[in-house]
Amino acid sequence: MSLIPLRIGKLEVPLPIIQGGMAVRISLSPLAAAVANEGGIGLIGVSGMDVQEMVEEIRKAKWLSRGVIGINVMVAVSQFSELVKAAIREKIDLIVAGAGFSREAFGWAKEAGIPFIPIVSSLKAALLAERCGADAVIVEGKEAGGHLGTEKSLFSILPDIIKALKIPVIAAGGILKGKDIWRALSAGAKGVQIGTRFAASFESSAHKTWKETYLKARPEDIVLINSPVGMIGRAIRTLFVEEILKGKAPKPINYKRCVKCLKYCQKDYCIIDALTLAQQGDIERGLVFSGERVGEINEILPVKKIIKNLLAEVKIYQSGVNEVCQEG
Ligand SMILES: Cc1cc2nc3c(=O)[nH]c(=O)nc-3n(C[C@H](O)[C@H](O)[C@H](O)COP(=O)(O)O)c2cc1C
Numbered sequence: 001m002s003l004i005p006l007r008i009g010k011l012e013v014p015l016p017i018i019q020g021g022m023a024v025r026i027s028l029s030p031l032a033a034a035v036a037n038e039g040g041i042g043l044i045g046v047s048g049m050d051v052q053e054m055v056e057e058i059r060k061a062k063w064l065s066r067g068v069i070g071i072n073v074m075v076a077v078s079q080f081s082e083l084v085k086a087a088i089r090e091k092i093d094l095i096v097a098g099a100g101f102s103r104e105a106f107g108w109a110k111e112a113g114i115p116f117i118p119i120v121s122s123l124k125a126a127l128l129a130e131r132c133g134a135d136a137v138i139v140e141g142k143e144a145g146g147h148l149g150t151e152k153s154l155f156s157i158l159p160d161i162i163k164a165l166k167i168p169v170i171a172a173g174g175i176l177k178g179k180d181i182w183r184a185l186s187a188g189a190k191g192v193q194i195g196t197r198f199a200a201s202f203e204s205s206a207h208k209t210w211k212e213t214y215l216k217a218r219p220e221d222i223v224l225i226n227s228p229v230g231m232i233g234r235a236i237r238t239l240f241v242e243e244i245l246k247g248k249a250p251k252p253i254n255y256k257r258c259v260k261c262l263k264y265c266q267k268d269y270c271i272i273d274a275l276t277l278a279q280q281g282d283i284e285r286g287l288v289f290s291g292e293r294v295g296e297i298n299e300i301l302p303v304k305k306i307i308k309n310l311l312a313e314v315k316i317y318q319s320g321v322n323e324v325c326q327e328g
Helices: 029-037 051-064 080-089 103-112 123-132 154-164 178-186 208-216 239-245 271-279 303-327
Strands: 006-008 011-013 017-019 041-045 068-074 094-098 116-120 137-140 146-148 169-172 191-194 222-226 232-236
Touching: 017 029, 017 303, 029 041, 029 051, 029 068, 029 303, 041 051, 051 068, 051 080, 068 080, 080 094, 080 103, 094 103, 103 116, 116 123, 123 137, 123 154, 137 154, 154 169, 154 178, 178 191, 178 303, 222 239
Parallel strands: 017 041, 017 191, 041 068, 068 094, 094 116, 116 137, 137 169, 169 191
Antiparallel strands: 006 011, 146 232, 222 232
């Protein structure tokens, strides 16, 4: 089995690999363009940006690449509608929506002929997305970094969703090696979405110290926290995360700088501040989102090399499986 191009609506890319959108300001134009230039899909994580910043990032990415560039935006952010509509005006190639469900956004994208792809973590949500007009779904298991919609592993939810849906299904959460890509495609997924491995690339806009934190992380350093969004999040243990776990993180009561970034905020702590601090290198006072398997990453690499390695691993795995088949 060779890798089959990923087709979503009118879009087609040679590599069935989507670089997961990562806020706040981890996946910006350099990372998205680098992945698009290799033949995958690059996503700019726009949650936490205003419209102007997003538009600039989209234009930069399109200048850096002729490949397929999309945005990832969390439905939970208060600027969701403005960001989606402005991205449509910019003729973005696709829109991926995480952390929530917006029925009306399907219509805006459909009218503009732009693929709209929700991230789902259950069969029920996947079926609803298809009924609402999704062009594909990204199925994300509990192994993923950032906000999580399930406690179940990717491969425990993926097969039923693939069986039930007619639209393409993309697998996400814990995809780190060629073997994982092979496993997802063999299960019937049309592609994979990868976050953490790309956050640990030269082109990601995370601070050097963030990337070093990834390299130092051990499995026991990866924890689940409550996010003010009202979801669970997966992150690396830092001093700030310790405070969250103890329920002692500073609460943004009467917080003068509050930019009301979320439609609904539980106000346990200011998540945009914490993510921004970490992105800028203040790891201990910040929040470093990360996938469950970050401990297996031992090198920061350019996107080109990451993808080359992944494809080589897929190939080795494929030929190994073929040999076993032939022998049998
Ligand atoms: C640092 C970081 C930030 C993320 N931010 C977002 C986000 O803004 N929106 C979203 O839908 N998913 C977000 N995610 C999830 C990724 O897009 C992706 O689906 C997930 O990381 C896949 O799992 P993996 O990290 O094991 O590859 C984030 C993940 C990480 C690691």
